[in-house]
Amino acid sequence: MNIYSFKFVPLKLRDDKKIQQVFEAALTLVKQKGLAGITMSEIAKEAGLATGTLYIYFDNKEKLINQLFAACREASAQCYFKNYDAAAPFKQGFRTVWMNILRFRVKNFEEVVFMDQCYHSPFINDCTMKLTKQMIQPLFKLIERGKEEGALKEIETFSLLTFMFGCIHEAVKNAHYSRKNLKEKDVESLFAMCWDGMKR
Amino acid sequence: MNIYSFKFVPLKLRDDKKIQQVFEAALTLVKQKGLAGITMSEIAKEAGLATGTLYIYFDNKEKLINQLFAACREASAQCYFKNYDAAAPFKQGFRTVWMNILRFRVKNFEEVVFMDQCYHSPFINDCTMKLTKQMIQPLFKLIERGKEEGALKEIETFSLLTFMFGCIHEAVKNAHYSRKNLKEKDVESLFAMCWDGMKR
Amino acid sequence: MNIYSFKFVPLKLRDDKKIQQVFEAALTLVKQKGLAGITMSEIAKEAGLATGTLYIYFDNKEKLINQLFAACREASAQCYFKNYDAAAPFKQGFRTVWMNILRFRVKNFEEVVFMDQCYHSPFINDCTMKLTKQMIQPLFKLIERGKEEGALKEIETFSLLTFMFGCIHEAVKNAHYSRKNLKEKDVESLFAMCWDGMKR
Amino acid sequence: MNIYSFKFVPLKLRDDKKIQQVFEAALTLVKQKGLAGITMSEIAKEAGLATGTLYIYFDNKEKLINQLFAACREASAQCYFKNYDAAAPFKQGFRTVWMNILRFRVKNFEEVVFMDQCYHSPFINDCTMKLTKQMIQPLFKLIERGKEEGALKEIETFSLLTFMFGCIHEAVKNAHYSRKNLKEKDVESLFAMCWDGMKR
DNA sequence: AATGAATGAGTATTCATTCAT
DNA sequence: TATGAATGAATACTCATTCAT
Numbered sequence: 001m002n003i004y005s006f007k008f009v010p011l012k013l014r015d016d017k018k019i020q021q022v023f024e025a026a027l028t029l030v031k032q033k034g035l036a037g038i039t040m041s042e043i044a045k046e047a048g049l050a051t052g053t054l055y056i057y058f059d060n061k062e063k064l065i066n067q068l069f070a071a072c073r074e075a076s077a078q079c080y081f082k083n084y085d086a087a088a089p090f091k092q093g094f095r096t097v098w099m100n101i102l103r104f105r106v107k108n109f110e111e112v113v114f115m116d117q118c119y120h121s122p123f124i125n126d127c128t129m130k131l132t133k134q135m136i137q138p139l140f141k142l143i144e145r146g147k148e149e150g151a152l153k154e155i156e157t158f159s160l161l162t163f164m165f166g167c168i169h170e171a172v173k174n175a176h177y178s179r180k181n182l183k184e185k186d187v188e189s190l191f192a193m194c195w196d197g198m199k200r
Numbered sequence: 201m202n203i204y205s206f207k208f209v210p211l212k213l214r215d216d217k218k219i220q221q222v223f224e225a226a227l228t229l230v231k232q233k234g235l236a237g238i239t240m241s242e243i244a245k246e247a248g249l250a251t252g253t254l255y256i257y258f259d260n261k262e263k264l265i266n267q268l269f270a271a272c273r274e275a276s277a278q279c280y281f282k283n284y285d286a287a288a289p290f291k292q293g294f295r296t297v298w299m300n301i302l303r304f305r306v307k308n309f310e311e312v313v314f315m316d317q318c319y320h321s322p323f324i325n326d327c328t329m330k331l332t333k334q335m336i337q338p339l340f341k342l343i344e345r346g347k348e349e350g351a352l353k354e355i356e357t358f359s360l361l362t363f364m365f366g367c368i369h370e371a372v373k374n375a376h377y378s379r380k381n382l383k384e385k386d387v388e389s390l391f392a393m394c395w396d397g398m399k400r
Numbered sequence: 401m402n403i404y405s406f407k408f409v410p411l412k413l414r415d416d417k418k419i420q421q422v423f424e425a426a427l428t429l430v431k432q433k434g435l436a437g438i439t440m441s442e443i444a445k446e447a448g449l450a451t452g453t454l455y456i457y458f459d460n461k462e463k464l465i466n467q468l469f470a471a472c473r474e475a476s477a478q479c480y481f482k483n484y485d486a487a488a489p490f491k492q493g494f495r496t497v498w499m500n501i502l503r504f505r506v507k508n509f510e511e512v513v514f515m516d517q518c519y520h521s522p523f524i525n526d527c528t529m530k531l532t533k534q535m536i537q538p539l540f541k542l543i544e545r546g547k548e549e550g551a552l553k554e555i556e557t558f559s560l561l562t563f564m565f566g567c568i569h570e571a572v573k574n575a576h577y578s579r580k581n582l583k584e585k586d587v588e589s590l591f592a593m594c595w596d597g598m599k600r
Numbered sequence: 601m602n603i604y605s606f607k608f609v610p611l612k613l614r615d616d617k618k619i620q621q622v623f624e625a626a627l628t629l630v631k632q633k634g635l636a637g638i639t640m641s642e643i644a645k646e647a648g649l650a651t652g653t654l655y656i657y658f659d660n661k662e663k664l665i666n667q668l669f670a671a672c673r674e675a676s677a678q679c680y681f682k683n684y685d686a687a688a689p690f691k692q693g694f695r696t697v698w699m700n701i702l703r704f705r706v707k708n709f710e711e712v713v714f715m716d717q718c719y720h721s722p723f724i725n726d727c728t729m730k731l732t733k734q735m736i737q738p739l740f741k742l743i744e745r746g747k748e749e750g751a752l753k754e755i756e757t758f759s760l761l762t763f764m765f766g767c768i769h770e771a772v773k774n775a776h777y778s779r780k781n782l783k784e785k786d787v788e789s790l791f792a793m794c795w796d797g798m799k800r
Numbered sequence: 801a802a803t804g805a806a807t808g809a810g811t812a813t814t815c816a817t818t819c820a821t
Numbered sequence: 822t823a824t825g826a827a828t829g830a831a832t833a834c835t836c837a838t839t840c841a842t
Contacts, residue, residue: 014826030320036236037322040812050828055813113320120230120313122237155389162374163367163393170366171359178358189355193363197397240837241804250803252839261837430720436636437722440816441825450824452818461816513720520630520713522637555789558778559771563793566770567763574762589755593763597797614805640833650807655834 019057021047023068027110035065035117065123070131072111077135079104090151091195097142098164098191105172106182112172136161152198160198167194219257221247223268227310235265235317265323270331272311277335279304290351291395297342298364298391305372306382312372336361352398360398367394419457421447423468427510435465435517465523470531472511477535479504490551491595497542498564498591505572506582512572536561552598560598567594619657621647623668627710635665635717665723670731672711677735679704690751691795697742698764698791705772706782712772736761752798760798767794 025046029038040061044051058064079100084093105112118124143160146152152160171190175182182190225246229238240261244251258264279300284293305312318324343360346352352360371390375382382390425446429438440461444451458464479500484493505512518524543560546552552560571590575582582590625646629638640661644651658664684696705712718724743760746752752760771790775782782790 032320034236034317034319034321034323035234036317039810051812052814052829053827056826061812117234117236117317117320119234120232120317121234123234153389153393155393156386158374158378159371159386159389160393162370163390166366166368166370167363167397168366170362170369174358174362186356186359189353189359190363193353193355193360193397195397196399197367197393197395199396239835244804251837252804253802255838256801432720434635434717434719434721434723436634436717439814444825451816452825453823455817456822517634517636517717517720520632520634520717522633553789553793555793556786558774559786559789560793562770562774563767563790566766566768567797568766569770570762570766571759574758578758586756586759589753589759590763593753593755593760593797595797596799597767597793597795599796639831651833652808652835653806656805661833 014057018047018049018053022049022054022057022064023071026064026068027114030114030117031110035114035121035123040064062123062125065118065121066125066128069115069118069124069128072108072115073132073135075108075111076104076115077138081138090146090149094142094146094151094195095191097139098168098194099187101165102168102172102182102187102190105168106175109172109176112169146198150200153200163197164194167197218247218249218253222249222254222257222264223271226264226268227314230314230317231310235314235321235323240264262323262325265318265321266325266328269315269318269324269328272308272315273332273335275308275311276304276315277338281338290346290349294342294346294351294395295391297339298368298394299387301365302368302372302382302387302390305368306375309372309376312369346398350400353400363397364394367397418447418449418453422449422454422457422464423471426464426468427514430514430517431510435514435521435523440464462523462525465518465521466525466528469515469518469524469528472508472515473532473535475508475511476504476515481538490546490549494542494546494551494595495591497539498568498594499587501565502568502572502582502587502590505568506575509572509576512569546598550600553600563597564594567597614657618647618649618653622649622654622657622664623671626664626668627714630714630717631710635714635721635723640664662723662725665718665721666725666728669715669718669724669728672708672715673732673735675708675711676704676715681738690746690749694742694746694751694795695791697739698768698794699787701765702768702772702782702787702790705768706775709772709776712769746798750800753800763797764794767797 022043025043026038029042029046040054041051043064044054047054054064058067080097082096082100084096084100086093088096139161140157143152143157147154147157147160167190171182171186175186180186222243225243226238229242229246240254241251243264244254247254254264258267280297282296282300284296284300286293288296339361340357343352343357347354347357347360367390371382371386375386422443425443426438429442429446440454441451443464444454447454454464458467480497482496482500484496484500486493488496539561540557543552543557547554547557547560567590571582571586575586580586622643625643626638629642629646640654641651643664644654647654654664658667679700680697682696682700684693684700686693688696739761740757743752743757747754747757747760767790771782771786775786780786
């Protein structure tokens with residue numbers, strides 16, 4: 001007797017969409033109540049899942065937070081060089097990147113808040129932090145090009161980058177909290193300040 | 201069985217020093233493990249008190265955090281205009297204030313971390329937040345003076361302030377995390393960028 | 401999206417072999433981690449099945465344990481009178497049975513452990529326990545024959561049986577845990593002690 | 601000003617009585633429902649404590665079980681040589697010890713059940729097990745004396761001990777489960793069997 | 801005021817069982 | 822039948838707060 005046969009086998013895949021749901025739920029809640037205020041069951045509820053289901057996708061709370069952090073980091077880094085034209089003059093390229101960063105932070109404010117809260121949290125481990133630092137390498141290159149071309153001040157690259165991020169970050173935060181949308185004009189003023197600060 | 205015993209103990213009255221101890225303990229712990237990771241008994245232990253004693257000085261955890269937040273806010277605002285000479289030229293006055301802010305943030309990094317973590321936390325209530333905004337009124341005046349004198353760009357005062365804080369804040373954070381002390385030279389570069397960004 | 405796929409799979413009908421697999425898996429795990437430490441999904445995994453499949457073969461955890469208990473009980477009882485010659489002199493017959501019991505317990509140590517752990521467990525129900533007692537009836541008869549023939553002490557049959565089981569049980573357990581195999585010589589010593597204790 | 605003074609200081613001791621309460625509660629429950637069936641909150645309830653209080657006295661469930669195991673082990677070992685007269689003839693001394701063991705097991709049946717269930721449990725760690733083995737050293741000595749005096753069979757000491765424990769253990773268990781109290785007569789029969797089995 | 805044990809509601813996590821495929 | 826993801830009730834454990842001393 002042949003003991004083999006064809007058979008319909010259900011292909012059950014762990015659903016990537018669910019991971020996304022959980023991430024969104026967590027971001028929403030962190031924005032509302034801070035990292036200190038979220039619970040696993042709330043996340044599950046907000047994501048439309050049972051508590052137990054969360055643990056199919058994430059080993060525990062710490063890992064959930066770490067994975068979300070990693071996802072945010074990647075999403076954020078991914079957008080930096082969108083529409084960037086290496087052949088264009090430096091200022092234009094810089095402006096493109098600068099705008100990408102600003103736009104990402106405005107649109108994904110929840111992620112920004114979340115990442116902010118993650119520093120010093122008991123959830124984020126060193127490994128996660130290290131990877132984060134690697135992500136900004138391409139920006140380093142950009143700034144260095146600016147210095148080589150004589151467009152930017154002769155200051156440590158890291159300091160220039162920090163300056164740039166600081167301007168953007170704080171502006172986005174304050175715009176959000178004072179509930180004023182950043183308008184075209186505001187963005188231009190901000191870019192002007194940032195550029196004037198960095199340019200030679 | 202007699203459960204009381206005599207003991208030679210330091211005579212302590214309800215004293216403000218204890219409040220300070222508690223504040224310091226809380227700051228230390230928040231820097232180490234984030235707002236999400238601290239407990240009342242840990243704070244008590246770090247402050248050298250019994251858990252119950254904490255509740256003699258603070259009604260509950262929320263109030264403890266809020267009071268600490270208020271204290272940090274005040275300490276921070278208090279230093280802004282130290283050595284500020286209203287009669288001196290604008291740039292000099294601006295520079296004094298700018299340096300005060302930077303120095304405070306470097307020296308009191310734990311407080312900066314704590315305040316950062318407090319945004320979005322379930323502990324800080326609206327009332328606390330509103331008072332915080334009032335604190336920066338004198339800075340508003342300063343910036344407006346700069347604009348009137350034609351020293352600063354004609355941009356909304358709030359945006360200029362935000363820009364200034366953003367530069368400082370991010371620089372201090374990054375210096376701390378990359379474990380490089382900000383040196384004289386770095387501070388000057390940073391001030392230069394900030395000033396070039398804001399000046400007309 | 402089609403979530404079904406064809407797969408070349410072994411055609412398995414509801415089969416007793418699987419029950420056996422599950423039993424063996426459960427015994428292995430109970431020996432490793434005790435009755436308190438096993439879960440249905442672990443059993444399934446160890447047996448090479450999906451969790452859900454377990455529930456096709458067993459109504460629930462309690463029933464699984466009970467059925468395994470019953471199976472162990474039967475297997476154990478079945479061996480008692482192997483090679484027993486009713487016509488031979490009592491001591492010879494007794495020795496045969498005694499050796500059967502000892503050998504079974506050595507060979508099937510996992511089952512012994514499992515049954516031991518089942519007493520007081522929340523899984524084994526009264527019905528299962530009662531049936532167990534019936535299983536030793538033939539041993540009762542044997543001991544009574546011994547007494548009738550004047551070979552054994554005039555002590556309650558149940559006590560004599562208990563004595564016999566106690567000797568064997570403890571010896572097997574200790575041999576296992578001290579990782580010394582019971583050798584021919586050890587077994588003979590043990591039998592001698594047991595016989596000397598019971599004989600008139 | 602003298603900052604030291606005498607003061608009444610409450611001496612709050614963690615209450616050893618509570619540990620005893622917890623132990624008793626745990627034993628009761630293990631006897632009723634087995635090691636697999638007990639929960640921390642049940643133990644707390646049975647002991648008349650809040651769940652949280654349990655965790656003041658025991659780090660976690662595993663440690664609670666291990667400490668209880670250690671306590672039972674000690675209590676059991678402590679009684680072995682009660683009223684033992686080293687100067688008396690061997691058989692008399694042996695009988696004293698044998699009776700002590702039997703009596704302990706009858707009176708403290710719950711502890712016996714508990715210890716039985718602990719083997720193979722995920723709770724008892726190796727360290728606990730090793731200590732247990734050291735506890736029976738004095739019994740080793742006793743048996744060896746018996747062999748030296750020619751009173752006992754020339755069999756490995758460990759085997760003789762195992763035999764003795766096996767007889768007692770099984771007898772006590774069966775008496776308990778068949779709800780017959782061991783009477784004077786039964787005990788004498790059992791001792792006779794055990795002695796006849798071991799004696800030269 | 802000070803202490804720290806005690807409390808119990810709340811949180812993370814597990815696991816027997818179900819169910820869609 | 823077989824699968825394993827999904828469920829949610831149950832369980833281990835934590836922690837803000839209280840209270841007897």
